[in-house]
Amino acid sequence: MSQSPSALSILWVLIERDLRTLVKSPWILISRTMFFFIQLFVFATLVNKLVNIPGFNYFEFYSVGAVVSTITSIAFIIGADLFEEEELGLLDYLLSLPFGHSLFVFGRALGGAVRALIYCAPMMILVAYLDGMLTPTAVLGSYVVLFVLATGISGLSITLAMVIRNENRFDVVIAMAELATVRVSAAIYPLYYIPKVIQPAAAVSPVTSASDLIRLLVLGTPTGAYELVELALFVAIFFGLGSVFLFRKLEGGRFE
């Protein structure tokens, strides 16, 4: 017979599963990695030559945004995973395993964030190196920001997966959400140049906050403490919402 594993080891095993399944889908990783490198070394290099603003280096600006948008994209996958697990009936198996629903919810959101961070960690080192700030403080600080952002995005993705019941609709909504989260932000272009109508939304975007905070760490670009508050608020709202929706689905919807 077996011993009951501790909550921590359960959390780790849940995260490990998310890591394993991601590693086993190399085309997702390869396509997103290729996108990152092409955008960085082709798009950003080219645009940098076209932009002529004194004291502004678009390549450096974009490099940070590229990592932030990549981690956003990876963190969104967790919702699709959950949706698929529900469709395939895998959720029944997971719910029969010896851990509580709240631990399961926490583990899945955390798993989405951890695997996104692990995937983007080398990219962040490369960007810090290219931007001339390859220091432990800059890199570790950036990791913290990226992890916090990924946790919030995982929560948002789980929320969408729990609210939307139709698979096709879910694919469209998740693609739109990903697009909006990255494009309506200052990840890949400065806030000042964003059309006025979406500027307020971009200003409070968590992706903007994460990008600005990492730019502070690796480029020394000044930013306000409010970015931290915005990011924390986003995480609190969506990690909380995602958890509540998933928990309600497990306790409510399935347990009629």
Next chain:
Amino acid sequence: MIEFRDVWKSFKNVYAVRGVTCTVQDKEIFGLLGPNGAGKTTLIMTMATVYRATKGDVLVEGHNVNTEPERVKELIGIAFQDAKYDRILTAREILQWHGKVTGIDKSLREKRIDDTLAKFGLTTEARKRTWTLSGGTKKKIENAKIFVQRPKVAVFDEPTAYLDVPSRLMVWEMIDELRDEGSTVVLATNMMDEADRMSDRVGIMSKGEMVQVGPPDKLKGTLRGRDVIELKLKEPMPELLGEVTKVEEVHDARFEGDVLKLELSNGRELLPHMINVVTAKGGQIQSANLKEPSLEDVFLHYTGTKLT
């Protein structure tokens, strides 16, 4: 011990389980028999805390699934009807993960995985991603999770579906071993031979209700008096009917073509005597056949429907 106390489960006002009350004893193999849609899987899922009963209680080793679900889940392992695991992973990875999450020590886990894969002849295929494997192999891996976990309460939902005959026998042997080691086994099946061979007791489910519970032989015994002897004669001899019905245990006798059909009690004991009666009157018997009530007859008797 598992106790179902007036368990009801509905999905959007449609009741899949209706007032099931029964007990599964420690270290027994309890066969849950019924056609698809009878409520077997829903009852199992309710026991495993995946579904919450609409009404009633399920107690596993004294722990209520509604109030102590985590304690119950520590005791239970389920091999589902369809393979439920990450098909992107290999069989070994699936079993390793299942072993880890159910708290099996690494060395023991690896030994059990090696043993189970070897028994199923899957040592080589265990390196392939499971989505590439056949339906039977996927089913073996689903069962293998429980043989690696070896839980206190092992639940198998149609464990031999999609399997060939040697694999079925292997699974039956492994389930027997599991019970011999001290596990209580709940075996949901719609295969009569499986329920008959494997179960210490059988629960017959129909339309969400548990219509009868008991050892297979005892259930068959409830249909005593329903044995049938068929004697194929060279030619019909209606005059024999009067002779054979003189035997007290014979309830009915008739000819169907050249076959003399006798419905009686204790057919096994009376077969030689009935042959003597017929041959003494000049009947030339070409073949004799004894039909005793099967579990299928029991099922038909209690549910009014055939299983297959």
